[in-house]
Amino acid sequence: MKTSLSWLREFVELPAEITASELDTALTNLGMEVEGIVDQAGTILGDLVVGRVLTIEELTGFKKPIRFTTVDVGRDAPQEIVCGARNFAEGDLVVVILPGGELPGGFKIGARKTYGRNSHGMICSAAELGLSGDHSGIIVLPAGTAAPGVDARPVVGLDDVLIEVEITPDRGYEMSVRGIARELATYFGVPFTDPASRSVAGATAEVPWPVTVEDTVGCDRFAARVVRGIDPAAQSPEWMQRRLIAAGIRAISLPVDITNYLMLEFGQPMHVFDLQRLRGGLTVRRARAGEKLTTLDGVVRVLDAEDMVICDETGPISLAAVMGGETSEWQEGTVDVLLEAAHWDSVMVGRTARRHKLFSEAAKRWERGVDPSLPLAALQKAVDILVEHAGGVVDEHVLDIDHVVAPVALTLPADAPARLIGLPYSSSDVASLLRKVGCEVTGDQVLSVVPPTWRPDLVAPIDLVEEVARLGGYNEIPSVLPPAGSSNGLTPAQKRRRSVGRSLAENGYVEVLSYPFVSPGTADALGLPPADPRRSAVRLTNPLSEEEPLLRTTLLGPLLGILKRNLGRGRRDVALFEAGTVFLPHLTSTAPPELGVDRRPDNAEWSAANAIVPEQPWHLAVVLTGDIEPAGWWGPGRAATWADAIEAARVTLSAAGVPDGLVTVRAAEHAPWHPGRCAEILVDGTVVGHAGELHPAVLAAFELPKRTSAAEIDLDALPDAPVVDAPKISTFPPALIDVALVLDRTVPAAEVQAALAEGAGALLESVALFDVYESEQVGEGKRSLAYKLTFRAPDRTLTSEETIAARDAAVAVTASRFGAVLRGA
Structure with a gap:
């Protein structure tokens, strides 16, 4: 909201010598964020003085008319100035900026030779001084205004202070001079004069123009006045143009300027219709879905059933409370006008503005709330100003359809x-x-x-x-810390999320956060089968974006979008993770009961209402592409594969406190992963997630590199971490034995490892896969898996016979279960 101190002073008796700092403090303490307080006198540097034109010499031979003048500026000698304007004569008083001065925008003035003559300064127009948009000529002051040489700033209104404040969404009344003045009067304890407290004509039995309001909820008050026979060429008074420009609004025409001026002063948006372009009476109603309206900005808008419109016999002519239509706007030559001031539902206006991405100054005020008592007062002042400056005859009839509900105690x-x-x-x-x-x-x-x-x-x-x-x-208000109540600390779920996030970060992954909203095409892009329950998503009634109206059922859709964005910014090696909720709807739920606000819902109503709330388990997902180990002088590096995604899942489970003995990894087929490179992760026999390389079709849909891998784990499906006993450290040396087993390549390495651990017995301390080998020597359809076996006894040093017996027992289990053969045996 932009305004000026002089405008505020018309309604509040502020201290005469109030400083910018005091004004800043007052506005800030009242809850407004001060964007700036500017003294207009300081926007023009140097000498800006009143001058009297002494002589004018017309210069010829140039493409445009040029005048060489001498001007009395109160100095010892007249000033020679070259000027292109022609709207002044000898003896006129003008505004002159002398050499060394600087106009708004950093335009410096000096003495120079132009058009073959010396020019010392410039005779100024209103536009050059930042007072209006009028470039048609220079400012000519009324005779006797001031003596030559007098500072011209107060003469032309450049002695004002401009104020710009940011208004919080709940205080729409402050988006007006009336509202800010009232607040300052309260702060300083000085008298306030309400500009809306004026004698107004009330509603009459006969109306100046027929109007019907069909929806009194969307529009609970509609008032209108008619003025006929105005001068279509009448210009807005200089003081009005100056204030509009200071507020950041372009002067257009007298009727439109009046509505904008009163919107700033009263906080009441208004609209002016050209009566000659209206076809029949007006109807205020909800739009019919699919109706179209071309607004003043030239855009054809398809209307929604929630939008409010003003119609004549031809259909919608205005998008109510947001922007007027082209077919009824004021035009040059208009002599009969209808001025409208109404009161609209703030929720409806806010939704309409967002739906059409049309945040006009009127819509900003309506969605914050406007005083419903203002329409008649605003219309009366609008009519008074219009008749004063453009003539015309005011229709004695007044329209006021009032359905406003009084405030509740x-x-x-x-x-x-x-x-x-x-x-x-x-x-x-x-x-x-x-x-x-x-x-x-x-x-x-x-x-x-x-x-x-x-x-x-x-x-x-x-x-x-x-x-x-x-x-x-x-x-x-004293700054006192609230008392700290007793607490049990973090919940197990909170501890798990923090541990998992910290572990993945330590392993090179970067945490990201995405919006939980997805488009309807995400399920297709992920290649989810038609019967996949993840295709059933919750649709938001009022989404932030109409393109993403669904709540995610998997973290991978938004996460792959973030990966694509990072790749598009030039990143090649990317490893990301995100922890967040997914939303799984109850497909069998019925509609909830309608709950009032007059009482708390009972247990049955509360249960029925919660029955439609989707399940919201906490998931964790990782995606990675490029090199997992960077290349350099030390070597070629290593590209990320499906195995790294599985390892990320193992890191997650380990950080969550799941014992290794409960974790099983086995081959599976599950979208959006590659059927031959997908593993399901089980904890104590229950599937908690999947990991592996993404399907090529999914990578193509998201425009991601080949071999991009991912994992997703349901953290809420994991058991609570058990109490961990301190490890018992043996002081006896380990016995290390490597075994290489040849078996079918379809046998999962994890199952072989589990069989080795089962057969080795209690003496086995650890087993780890360290090599996978395939060649013709091994055999068609075969591969060699090499494992490191570590044996140790807690109470003695193992003999070679004990170690070999344990190894043979382990190999025997793999032989009986998978047909494994010791390589080289």
Whole structure:
């Protein structure tokens, strides 16, 4: 919100010598974020003075008319200035910036030779001074305004202070001069004059134009006035243009400028219709799905059934509360106008603006809340200004369709602010502070508070407590830490998530966070079968993006999108992980009961409502591509494979406290993984996840490199970590034996390792696969798996006979189970 100090002073008696710092402090303490306070006098550097044109010489021979002038600027000698404007004559008073000065935008003024003459300074237009967009000529001051040489800043209105503040979403009333002035009056304890407190004409039996409101929820008030026979060439007064430009709004035409001006001053957005372009009476209704409207920005918009529109006999002519339509806008030559001021539902406007990505100044105010008592006052002032500057005849009839519901009284215990804020507010203090913002307060120990119409944000007792804290002074609230209650520390699930994340980070993975929203095409991109339950996703009623309306059922869709983005930024070797919830809907759930707000739901209603809430297990997923070990002078490096994804799953389970003996890895087929390079991860016989290389079709859909691998684990499916006993360390030396087994290549290495451990017995300390070999020497369809076996006894040094016997027992189990043969035997 941008405004000026002089505009505010019209309605609030601020201290005469208020400084920018004091104003900044006041606005900040009132809850506004001050973006800037600029003294306009400082935007133009150097001497800006009033001058009197003494002589004018017309220069010829140039492509455009040029004048050589002498100007009295209050110095010893007249100033010679070359000027291209022609809207002034000898004897006129003008505004001159002298050499050494600087105009807004960094345009420096000096003495130079141009068009064959010396020019010392410049005669200024309103546009060059930043006062308006008028480039048609220079500023000509009325006779007798000031003597030559006098500082021109106060003469042309450059002695003002511009203020820009950021308004929080709950305080729409502050998006107006009226609202900010009222707040400053409260802060400084000075009188406030409400610009909306004026004598207005009420609704008449006959209306100036027929209007029907079909939806009184979306539009609970619609008022209109008609003015006929205005001067279509009438210009907006200079003071209005200056204030609009200071607020960042371009001056367009007098009727449109008036509506914009009153939107800034009152906070009441308005619209002006060309009566000559309307076809029949107006109807205010919800749009019909599929209807189209071309808005003032030239865009054809397909309307939604929730949108509100204003229609005539031809159909929609305005997207209500957001933007008007091309077919009814004011145009040059318009002489009969209908001025509209209404009150619209804030929720409807907010959704419409987001749906059409059309955040107009009007829509910003409507979705924050506008005072419903303003329409007639705004219309009256609009009519007065229009007639004063453009003539015309005001229709004596007034339209006012009013269905506004009066504010509801809120009940507030008088001691609530003291208890919640921590300051000793008495009952009278609370009542006094609330009355300052316009509330009607009655009662003593229990206060009955009726919020004013301009405060739609005061809807609950806690909002009143916040107002007491704000008006009482945030700086007065002591900084006291809340008492720390007893706690059992982190839950097992929290400890597991932190341990898993830390372990993966230590293994070279980078954690990322993605939105849990996916597009309907994600399931197809992941290659999920038609009957896969992960295809059934929860659809959001009001998604952030219409392109991603579903909640994810797997982490891999968004995670692969992040991987693609990193690859697109030039990263080649990427290893990412994410931990988060997935959303698995209850497909057999029925619709929940409709719950009111007048009471708490009973147990049956609560259970029925929760029955549709999807399951939200916590998953962890990793994706990796490129080199897992970097190449360099030390060697060629190593590319990431499906085995690294499986190892990431093992790291996850280990960090979660799952004992190795409970973990099983075996071949499986599960989308989106490659059928021949996919493993399912089991814990104590239960499948908790999958890992391996992604299917080539999935990689093509996401435009990812070949051999990209991934894993996804259901962390909530893991058992709680058991209590770990301290390991018993043997002081006796280990016995190390390697075995190489030849067997069918289809036999999983993990199952062979488990068989070796089973056969070796209690003396086996560890077993690890260290080599996989395939060749013609091994045999067609065969491969060699080499394992390191470590044997150790806790109470003695093992003999070679004991070690060999244990090894032979281990090999015997693999031979009987898989037909394994010792290589070289």
